[in-house]
Amino acid sequence: MLFTDSEIIRSWHVNAAPWTKAIEREEIESRKLITNQAIINVILEEPPLELLDLGCGEGWLARELASKGINVFGIDAVPELIEKCKQRGDANFVVCTYENLSLLKLDKKFDSIVCNFSLIGKESSELAVHFSLNQLKANGRLIIQTLHPLIACGDLAYMDGWRPGSWSGFSEDFKEPAPWYFRTIEGWCRLFERSKFRLLSIYEPLHPRTQKPASIIFECVPEADL
């Protein structure tokens, strides 16, 4: 089956409302228990003055960080989600796909750029990581939280490649699941290397009940800063 990045954006357009509801009602157990706090902890290890939230969704993380005095700028492909961000937060938000980031004339650079479960596709994720290199201030950090490859792999071969999507575990309001591009840990490392980032740390927050990683967090710095 042939999957493409554009199906991902189409799916998020369709599912913007149920997604917003799921976040508001804290319906995703792993987020409530582990991964929300995990990404906040990594970001606050070196509190940024200016942070870019790439693929910010309805904006929960931007709001959380803005309430701690961080200047947050959020970008997402879906106008309905960006509208929610604008209604609720002090941060600045703009509609843009990763595919069009190079057309966005951002007049500032950031101390940190965060992608929280928002690098889903193949080329689109590569473009987002690539773009981040030039949008970081000196000694800035790119922080990516994503599904842990060893857990998300399931029974399929442990190799990079497109996978069919599923909304299993989500409410029936979710439709048209998007495909996603599975990357092994080595695959992620190759992407960072090709984009001239150096991996600084990996975090694997554990689910308290299963004692398995609920996600993986990569912390990268531009090669040029080392």
Ligand SMILES: C[S@@+](CC[C@H](N)C(=O)[O-])C[C@H]1O[C@@H](n2cnc3c(N)ncnc32)[C@H](O)[C@@H]1O
């Ligand atoms: C799982 S949600 C995560 C949202 C948010 N970061 C959070 O923590 O709740 C994935 C987000 O990535 C955005 N996204 C996915 N592919 C994108 C692309 N190519 N360009 C811009 N945004 C994209 C979607 O619109 C969606 O809001």
